Amino acid sequence: MDATDGSEGPAALDRFLRTDPADVGCGEAMAVLHVYAELVDRDPAQAEAQYSGVAAHLAACGPCAEDLAGLLAALRD
């Protein structure tokens, strides 16, 4: 099993259950979301390393995670 994909499992649940101090919040996540989505499309690990606060927010915020999914779907279309 490759455990480097942090999108599922105990770590993601833990982040959901208590607010991550690195969480940048909706406003800042939205401001960079299109850049973040392009980076995720190319290199997900790099995206999470470079935008750890945004990654923390997306793990905790359903609406923003949905927006990211929409951007990724558009990029891959």
Ligand SMILES: [Zn+2]
């Ligand atoms: Zn949000």
